[in-house]
Amino acid sequence: MGELVAGPDLDAAVAERVMGYLTSERTSKEFGAYKVWWPSTRGHRGRTVPPPYSTSIEAAWTVIEKLRAEGLVYFILAAEPDGTWEVEWTSHGSDHVDPRGIFASGATPAEAICRAAIALAGQALEAAQGASGVDSGHEGSETA
Numbered sequence: 001m002g003e004l005v006a007g008p009d010l011d012a013a014v015a016e017r018v019m020g021y022l023t024s025e026r027t028s029k030e031f032g033a034y035k036v037w038w039p040s041t042r043g044h045r046g047r048t049v050p051p052p053y054s055t056s057i058e059a060a061w062t063v064i065e066k067l068r069a070e071g072l073v074y075f076i077l078a079a080e081p082d083g084t085w086e087v088e089w090t091s092h093g094s095d096h097v098d099p100r101g102i103f104a105s106g107a108t109p110a111e112a113i114c115r116a117a118i119a120l121a122g123q124a125l126e127a128a129q130g131a132s133g134v135d136s137g138h139e140g141s142e143t144a
Helices: 008-017 057-069 109-132
Strands: 021-028 032-039 074-079 085-090 102-106
Touching (some): 057 074, 074 109, 085 109
16 A cells, blocks of 8 residues: 545544544435544434544644553654655653654654554554454455
């Protein structure tokens, strides 16, 4: 899968893989088939699109808050000379995160935050699969 750019596909990936949103396919006569999103803590009361994590710094900051609550205590956001933004996540003493850190870049801070969060979620999945003996060569369905 190529790198996702800011927009609905990246927002969907962050909602599912990082923020724990659940989804359901629905169909109506008026709108046809569509997807409903909801936080796992709120039951089936949902919305038709996930929050704009990759285009809103306010929404992206909720990603930072969630990951920091999970023990990712070192977060660096830097503006690069070429106009891009770079994010690094590291964790002190965490056994599920590479101590060298997760790096990602984007055209905006929100996009960089989301790309780093997706990379981190992928690394955590690989670690969990490795610990359980699951073949990490096969990934589940992707939103993008």
